[in-house]
Amino acid sequence: MKYDVVIIGAGPAGSIAAEKLSASGYKTLIIDPCNKKKICAGVLTAQYARKYEVNENYVERKIKGVRLSFKGIKGEISYRNTVEYSINRDSFDAFNLARAVNNGSELKKNLVLSINEKDSCVMIQTEKDIVLADYAIIAAGVSELSQLYGGTKQYAYCTQQVKYREPGDFFEMDLFPGGYSWIVPKKDNVVSGTSSDKGYPDIPGERGLIPINGPVKRTFSNRTLLAGDAAGFVSPFDGEGIYYARRSGEIAAQTLSRAISGNNPLSEYENIWKSEFDFLSMAKISRLLSNNTILEAFVREIKDNERFNKVVEDILTKEIDKNKTGYIFSLIRKLI
Template identity: 30%
Template structure:
């Protein structure tokens, strides 16, 4: 059967792209090897930027609204930043991703979850997707939304750039009293793991606890995780399952995220903040940009190369400054934490950027004008 667009991956990027295209009357099929709803290792925090990409209905999924961010150095010397407006809203990725996929199906996209794609090919006239059952699906365009280990990215001549790290996350059950004490707060601890941080996010009936590094050279991730939890006084049951994941990180450089008939979105394109690790906003936004590019190409008013240019202009160029800031913070965490503790305005500006109310280029200018330590990363 011939489709207008085949989408590999049903996460936020793929579902968003599929919904927007199907709504315009295109014949769209979305494939994912997982059966939805499915568990996703992720803190599940929606920043202001991410919220701005969503349509009505997601509000019913909110499990906590935070107004405080507490920064630590190795689980010590806490610095609390309190904001008048909500900083981040917490959702379960299992429910959130399922909602996005349901909206895509409601718009008319054909959803095939629990279906493993085994190969993709591209010709001058179209694209083909091979499935686990030997079937071949044909389309005019292909969207690779299949995550950090993307088959689509490995199969076609993209040049996305970026690096990859690792995370370990679990949902920690806690009693009602302890959960209440974490309500409305985001806990972030730097310095306890090379080139990364640990986090605690409150959810509906548990805490989302994790640790991650932006380099895959880190060994013994579970040891770092246990140390992080002990430092915050969190008791993690010995039999509690923790799940690891590869996390990409954008390098802020221009790349090639398109071919003649295929586009990369979300984690498959490496679109993750190299300082904070946020990926949901970049998934949602790139899914929208991909849909707009395909529609323009089909209408004869655009071409696939415009997608790579828009990614650089809108998303990657600002992340170049995030990467610069990350190099300083993760290399000199003790020094930076002392600096931030003595100058809480830095932390407040950082919170405004992390959660969508300021920009990395502006933060970079602010830091380099005032503090020599950041000028070292120019």
């Protein structure tokens, strides 16, 4: 049997793509062994909450703002118009996958070993069988499989653990050049983690990788699309990836619907996400803040300068008007 679309990976990118395609009547299969715990701080950002419904099944706590610190200087940003959510990541992924299956997507709990693109179809070799499809979406996150098919290869290394501490309502970030530590409040405890671009921090905990270099050069071929982490869709500034995974999964589904029904080229995918995702600005801010002097002044201004505080809130909650990014860079540069 041949599928219209096979999706590899049931994270936020793959599950939403499967949900959208199966709801539109396409014969859709999602393949994931579903046997790995996802290492994630579990913050559904303001950007996510503005666009998507958030379900109480996986929410652990509302987040009211962020506390930033650098070398003992502490700045606090209370969100004015927005809220973020701390979630249980396993429940979130299970919820999204269930929606895909309820909409008619087939699920194979299996590992994909290789993907072979032919003129007339895509051949997907799993541990147990070979599956044929007209198109495939590679949404296998940071994995050997994604890497084999053009996926991202440069990461920040993260270690995180649960700590039994009274949770607050703020997301806490301790900044240092080349990384940061975080504390995310959960229902009854907190998750604490550290990321570094130089290798796994030498602290106990579970390990995970975050793509940091922005999108890969090419996210489409004749019959496959790369979505989510596999494509490098993570903000280089703050490591936000769930929103981009979900949104790229939606764009991938939309592109493939148009390819199946109208023979449209898969290059449409790249045109759409490039018009929406502004990773360049995020990378630029991140580069500016890799300088110790700027970073120190940045946190001090957040603490002392209300106007600057609001600008950083806009950056963190992604409420930046693309036309105003020049103004933001000039503000940060003036800190030197």
